[in-house]
Amino acid sequence: MERRLRTLFREVLRAFIIVVAMAAPQVAAAAFTADEASRFIEPPYSLGEEFAEGSWELVNLDGRVAGYGFASVPRAPLPGFSGVPINLFVQVTAEGRFIDVDLIEHNEPIFVSGLGETPFREFVSQYKGHSITDTLVVGVPYGASSEGSSLVYLDGVTKATASVRIAHESILGAAFSVAREKMQGVGTSSAARPDLTYEEDLTWDDLVKQGLASRRIVTNAELQQAYAGTIWEDDDPEAVGDPDGVYLDLWVVDIGPPAIAKAVLASSTLRELQNFREVSEHDEPILLIEAGRHGLIGDAFVRNTSPDLIAAEQGGLPIALRDADFLIDLKPDVPSGTALVLRTDRRLGFNPIDEWTLSVRAIREHGSFQPEIGTIDFTIPHQTDERFFVVDRPPDPPPVWLQAVQNRSTDLAALGVGLAGLFILLGPNMRAFAGHRHFPTFRLVVLAVMTGFVGWWGQGQLSVATPLGVTRAVAEQKSLAFLLYDPFSLLIWLATIVAFFFWGRAVFCGWLCPFGAMQEFTAKLARLLRLPEIDVPDRYDRILSKLKYVVLAIMVGAALFAPGLNDRLIEIEPFKTAVTTYFVREWYYVAYAVGLLILSMFVFKGFCRYLCPLGAVMAIGGMLRMRKWIDRRVECGTPCQLCKVKCSYNAIAKDGRIEYDECFGCLDCVAIHDDAERCVPLVLAAKGRKRTLKPSSATEPVPAA
Numbered sequence: 001m002e003r004r005l006r007t008l009f010r011e012v013l014r015a016f017i018i019v020v021a022m023a024a025p026q027v028a029a030a031a032f033t034a035d036e037a038s039r040f041i042e043p044p045y046s047l048g049e050e051f052a053e054g055s056w057e058l059v060n061l062d063g064r065v066a067g068y069g070f071a072s073v074p075r076a077p078l079p080g081f082s083g084v085p086i087n088l089f090v091q092v093t094a095e096g097r098f099i100d101v102d103l104i105e106h107n108e109p110i111f112v113s114g115l116g117e118t119p120f121r122e123f124v125s126q127y128k129g130h131s132i133t134d135t136l137v138v139g140v141p142y143g144a145s146s147e148g149s150s151l152v153y154l155d156g157v158t159k160a161t162a163s164v165r166i167a168h169e170s171i172l173g174a175a176f177s178v179a180r181e182k183m184q185g186v187g188t189s190s191a192a193r194p195d196l197t198y199e200e201d202l203t204w205d206d207l208v209k210q211g212l213a214s215r216r217i218v219t220n221a222e223l224q225q226a227y228a229g230t231i232w233e234d235d236d237p238e239a240v241g242d243p244d245g246v247y248l249d250l251w252v253v254d255i256g257p258p259a260i261a262k263a264v265l266a267s268s269t270l271r272e273l274q275n276f277r278e279v280s281e282h283d284e285p286i287l288l289i290e291a292g293r294h295g296l297i298g299d300a301f302v303r304n305t306s307p308d309l310i311a312a313e314q315g316g317l318p319i320a321l322r323d324a325d326f327l328i329d330l331k332p333d334v335p336s337g338t339a340l341v342l343r344t345d346r347r348l349g350f351n352p353i354d355e356w357t358l359s360v361r362a363i364r365e366h367g368s369f370q371p372e373i374g375t376i377d378f379t380i381p382h383q384t385d386e387r388f389f390v391v392d393r394p395p396d397p398p399p400v401w402l403q404a405v406q407n408r409s410t411d412l413a414a415l416g417v418g419l420a421g422l423f424i425l426l427g428p429n430m431r432a433f434a435g436h437r438h439f440p441t442f443r444l445v446v447l448a449v450m451t452g453f454v455g456w457w458g459q460g461q462l463s464v465a466t467p468l469g470v471t472r473a474v475a476e477q478k479s480l481a482f483l484l485y486d487p488f489s490l491l492i493w494l495a496t497i498v499a500f501f502f503w504g505r506a507v508f509c510g511w512l513c514p515f516g517a518m519q520e521f522t523a524k525l526a527r528l529l530r531l532p533e534i535d536v537p538d539r540y541d542r543i544l545s546k547l548k549y550v551v552l553a554i555m556v557g558a559a560l561f562a563p564g565l566n567d568r569l570i571e572i573e574p575f576k577t578a579v580t581t582y583f584v585r586e587w588y589y590v591a592y593a594v595g596l597l598i599l600s601m602f603v604f605k606g607f608c609r610y611l612c613p614l615g616a617v618m619a620i621g622g623m624l625r626m627r628k629w630i631d632r633r634v635e636c637g638t639p640c641q642l643c644k645v646k647c648s649y650n651a652i653a654k655d656g657r658i659e660y661d662e663c664f665g666c667l668d669c670v671a672i673h674d675d676a677e678r679c680v681p682l683v684l685a686a687k688g689r690k691r692t693l694k695p696s697s698a699t700e701p702v703p704a705a
Contacts (some may be wrong), residue, residue, distance in 0.1 A: 032071045040089045040102045067093040068178050076173030080108050083472025084563045086167050098127040108163040109465045112567040119157045123164050126154045132175045138168045162485035165400050192353045192389040194256040202263040204333045216380035218248035232364035232374035249291040256284045257388035266329035283343040291337035314356035319344050355383040401484035411458050419495045434667035435674050447517035455514025460488045461579040464614040468559040504622030506665025514579050516608050519600035526601035534602045541650045544610040552616040604648040619661045630658045635681040643669040
């Protein structure tokens with residue numbers, strides 16, 4: 001038997017070497033191609049030119065660029081829980097509105113096998129129709145209804161909160177990257193409207209000095225220079241004959257703010273402007289004054305329509321202008337000329353506190369019959385100071401980690417209190433706790449809470465996927481921020497790490513692991529049913545206990561060289577089946593998980609002791625233990641073997657030493673140590689056969705905890 005186990009051990013090591021060797025060529029992931037991108041595009045869009053790695057223009061039926069499609073990984077390679085980024089194909093319009101989001105590739109353990117990809121695809125489909133300027137938040141409103149809030153809430157996926165938050169950050173990170181590159185600032189400004197209560201005494205000179213009135217002068221000579229070398233060069237005799245004359249002398253003033261309007265308009269026009277505001281509250285009035293010979297409007301201009309010679313843009317996008325049909329009287333100190341008030345709807349994207357550009361078109365005709373038209377545009381930038389406006393800044397969403405904490409605040413509070421209580425019981429009160437007559441019942445209650453609350457309700461079953469993801473992220477110098485997306489599990493991890501220094505692996509493996517608790521319950525059931533328990537001999541137990549380290553080594557190698565392989569290797573953990581999906585999975589996964597529980601009925605917690613890669617991580621973490629926390633006596637091991645016989649984990653050596661790498665902290669030996677009716681040295685001392693009892697300096701020379 002021992003020879004066969006040693007042979008199995010060598011074969012597993014050989015398999016590990018083969019896996020690493022085969023996985024090495026798979027380090028570089030294949031690039032996302034245009035053919036692959038095309039399968040996500042739907043009419044009326046089609047794939048246009050590639051403008052960056054994994055990014056293409058989306059063209060409309062008429063050939064115009066209507067949006068952009070891009071893979072998220074080249075732009076926002078945030079590592080997921082497997083250490084590999086989630087790759088999504090994001091499509092947005094040129095205005096920054098999501099057309100669709102599709103899943104390309106991922107290695108998130110919970111979706112690879114467990115929940116399946118359907119919930120993941122349903123999650124990313126929620127972005128459709130929203131704008132990248134919306135304040136998108138994953139989860140539910142915290143503390144109040146979302147009605148009236150400018151935050152847009154996306155439904156998460158129960159049991160996969162961390163993964164969908166990573167996907168969310170990837171989508172927005174990639175979208176904003178494209179917006180900065182191709183959309184000229186889409187999503188960077190906040191909406192503003194005139195502050196009708198703001199008062200400030202201003203004169204025309206004040207407006208000019210403060211840049212609230214912008215001016216552009218174009219002389220005839222500049223106009224001629226613009227047409228130089230064209231067929232229209234000599235088609236404006238006035239410009240040719242009077243080069244110093246003024247062709248365009250244009251002032252631009254935003255008169256939406258009342259304080260500015262009062263500095264420019266006569267009282268009669270102010271009253272008309274007030275009526276305009278009451279009727280058109282979303283329109284921004286722009287005053288133009290032109291003292292040159294251009295005149296602003298053409299012969300065919302119709303009042304209350306869009307001017308044919310004037311246009312505007314902001315952030316690379318056009319601004320719709322329309323005549324406001326005002327009868328305009330200006331104050332005496334304001335320059336005279338052709339005055340025109342145009343209006344634009346702020347709801348269409350115009351933001352008066354951001355710079356925008358007005359352009360005035362000069363037109364020349366060449367020829368008398370079907371003349372050829374030549375146009376030149378002269379531009380003038382303008383921006384109005386923010387103090388005149390009320391700025392509707394959307395609230396910054398809380399950081400992702402804080403959103404996650406808020407969404408689970410009640411669970412986290414309950415978990416925190418429970419962990420603190422457990423640490424107190426296992427720390428200064430350990431001996432009293434273990435010796436209490438109701439200790440077995442207390443322990444079962446704790447294990448039931450771990451199974452029900454921490455496991456099935458809280459989805460706090462730790463997995464080796466987390467340390468493997470950390471290993472990969474560190475190796476590739478990537479962020480570890482993904483750990484913050486699941487604060488419930490992170491709190492358990494922090495408690496486990498702290499416990500390493502005091503108890504080694506015992507706190508997690510013996511008290512905090514939901515699947516470990518399930519195995520203990522099945523073992524209790526087997527004893528009630530009087531099923532036989534298999535006592536694995538020491539020599540075989542030592543060999544079998546090393547298998548979990550081999551499994552861990554294989555998975556670490558796969559994480560570094562072939563992360564996709566770990567999607568299958570991770571299934572050696574039955575946690576997704578037993579905890580995450582409540583045993584609702586394909587039959588073979590359920591059969592495996594149930595089989596391990598049945599195994600524990602005969603070999604106490606056999607999976608934990610021999611196969612669990614997370615248990616191997618915990619045992620390695622246990623090397624941080626700073627003390628031997630279980631008391632021993634000289635008589636422990638020689639002659640007394642009671643604790644060893646009673647230890648279901650086989651974590652006590654024949655000489656009485658505690659082998660902490662295999663100790664699960666059940667406290668049975670602690671209870672025996674202080675029980676005058678069970679501890680053989682205490683029984684003998686009580687009968688007068690031993691005069692003194694003292695700790696053994698050869699085994700565990702540590703005072704009581």
